[in-house]
Amino acid sequence: MFTEAGHYGDAIKNVFGKGKRYPIGYILENWRGDYSLLERNHFYIQWLFPNRMPGINSYACVLTDRDVEIINGSPELKERVKEAFEMMLDFYGVRLTRNNRFEPAENFSKRLAVLNQQYNHNYLRITRILLAIKELGHKDLMLPWLKFMADLVYRENLLNHAKESFENYWQHTLDEKDFLQLRNFVQECKSTKSTEEKAKATLHNTSTDTHEGTPSRTSPLTTPSNIHDNAKDYILCTPSRTSPLTTPSNTHDSSKDPILVNSHTLNISIFFNFNFIYNSFFLVSIYLSQCKNSQSQATRKT
Known part of the structure; x- marks a missing residue:
């Protein structure tokens, strides 16, 4: 089994990358912030966030009920899972605050530009991360994180390429209660976006009218003759x-x-x-x- 072999403890030797073995502790301490390495290496993610289904790393173990029981019963292992989660959040330009709120990190714009790409393999990674933290003691972080991303997808339109993954995969990792809360939040985001777009359009039209429409009443003779043709406005x-x-x-x-x-x-x-x-x-x-x-x-x- 995953935990019985010590695969999530300090003695891990089984995280593979280009023929090399790295303990999880080494990855968490040395790979954080190395965005190029985290992007191109496809093996570590299965070890940091084990799932019930096997991934492309044939050396990674599939998560079992016994693994879930052991990790949830160990505060140290649960903290290690959270540390791995925060490393990936940093990779995506997001940080987790002390009160478990999600907010943009200093590198948010650059990292989001990398993430918001069509057919991005990181969308599959996010699905795996959600499934892992759901079972490994951090289910309470799922809904806040998905709300944060929903705002980017539906209101800010900064993560529009992830919309399909959000609707077909990410939101379905939640249980029924949280799923309904997320759907309501998504509707709020869409409604807010629509209201903001209407307000911007109104502001734009008002600005256009100010520059090209009715002249000032204090100086009617200085207004070009072709911008007003209202015979009822005698002044x-x-x-x-x-x-x-x-x-x-x-x-x-x-x-x-x-x-x-x-x-x-x-x-x-x-x-x-x-x-x-x-x-x-x-x-x-x-x-x-x-x-x-x-x-x-x-x-x-x-």
């Missing part, structure tokens, strides 16, 4: 009545303003009356000139 749109001809035509629909219509009509009327008088005077002048020429020609003939 913003209507130019000074003393100079209606200086206003661009596309800033106001004068057909809706009877005062401006009368003003425009009056100016047009004056314009045409002036042209009529000028043209009449011009025609009379030509007529008198022609009469004078005709009289001069008649005088010469006589």
Whole structure:
């Protein structure tokens, strides 16, 4: 059996990696923070987090009921399991606080970028870790950890590539009660995300309207004429009545303003009356000139 052979004690010699044997104590003390080694080595994970089903490491023992009983009965071995769990949390950019809360570590952004990759083999590792801590004395950490990851998957959208693993594997490692709590939390995350997206969209539209829409009422004449076309807002749109001809035509629909219509009509009327008088005077002048020429020609003939 796993524990009877001493495979989780200080005397472990059976953790394999590239033909070498490493005790678990050595791995926990020397491999933590060596992210490249933890990423490329595929053998240690079966020893740190044994499961009922065999993994790719044929040298690792399958977890049995007797192993579970022995490890849960030993505070030292349970602490070793937790230490291994914290090493992997650090690998994923997360840290476990003293009151068993999960929060981003200092290297969170970089490590999360590595984790959030499609078809990442670390998603299988997380499933194995969840199954192991469930049986080896740390079941109470499962739901808080999955809630932390659910927030990243569904609300923050920072772990979106893990959504399939979350829904098909991770959440199903919980018992029924915790599973229902997690599903409710996931719905809250989705609802919060939807609300935040609507708020951002509203803020964006408001910002766009501020820069491209209604001008300030304190300086209507400095506003470009093509950004407002509301004939009902007389303060913003209507130019000074003393100079209606200086206003661009596309800033106001004068057909809706009877005062401006009368003003425009009056100016047009004056314009045409002036042209009529000028043209009449011009025609009379030509007529008198022609009469004078005709009289001069008649005088010469006589």
